[in-house]
Amino acid sequence: MKIAIYPGSFDPLTFGHIDIVERAASLFDKVIIGVAASKAKQPLFSVEERLALIDETFSHNPKIESLGYSEKLTVDLARENHAVAIIRGLRAVADFEYEFQLATMNRSLAPDIESIFFTPKDTLIYVSSSLVKEIAQFGGDVARFVPEHIVKALNKKFS
Numbered sequence: 001m002k003i004a005i006y007p008g009s010f011d012p013l014t015f016g017h018i019d020i021v022e023r024a025a026s027l028f029d030k031v032i033i034g035v036a037a038s039k040a041k042q043p044l045f046s047v048e049e050r051l052a053l054i055d056e057t058f059s060h061n062p063k064i065e066s067l068g069y070s071e072k073l074t075v076d077l078a079r080e081n082h083a084v085a086i087i088r089g090l091r092a093v094a095d096f097e098y099e100f101q102l103a104t105m106n107r108s109l110a111p112d113i114e115s116i117f118f119t120p121k122d123t124l125i126y127v128s129s130s131l132v133k134e135i136a137q138f139g140g141d142v143a144r145f146v147p148e149h150i151v152k153a154l155n156k157k158f159s
Contacts, residue, residue, distance in 0.1 A: 037070035
């Protein structure tokens with residue numbers, strides 16, 4: 001079974017993330033969305049809330065699972081789950097340098113686990129969780145960027 005890990009904070013999950021997950025699921029037998037605690041990022045949603053939102057989003061696809069993690073390296077999460085690949089998203093040139101450095105370090109730590117990069121659809125390339133949260137915080141419409149149940153969760157957080 002070919003398993004891939006897609007790590008990130010997913011605070012919240014966007015249509016860009018969903019696009020990448022669905023395309024990865026077409027290439028792998030299982031995709032595990034690794035939800036990092038990311039305390040340094042001061043997340044809006046708890047890990048449990050993010051996992052629930054992700055699980056609701058992908059409830060129709062048994063090949064996609066979610067798993068929270070903290071205080072461990074992504075390569076260790078990948079090993080524990082027998083993953084052969086780590087999926088990463090690239091939105092812009094600015095992402096490339098950091099992602100390249102991260103992939104090189106991951107290869108050094110775990111040469112048997114490949115890093116695979118996906119770019120989202122061109123209509124989603126500018127969407128980020130940070131921007132979605134900022135728009136929602138000030139009452140903007142984020143329905144073009146996240147599923148309806150996540151719109152509701154954002155509205156509840158900012159009401």
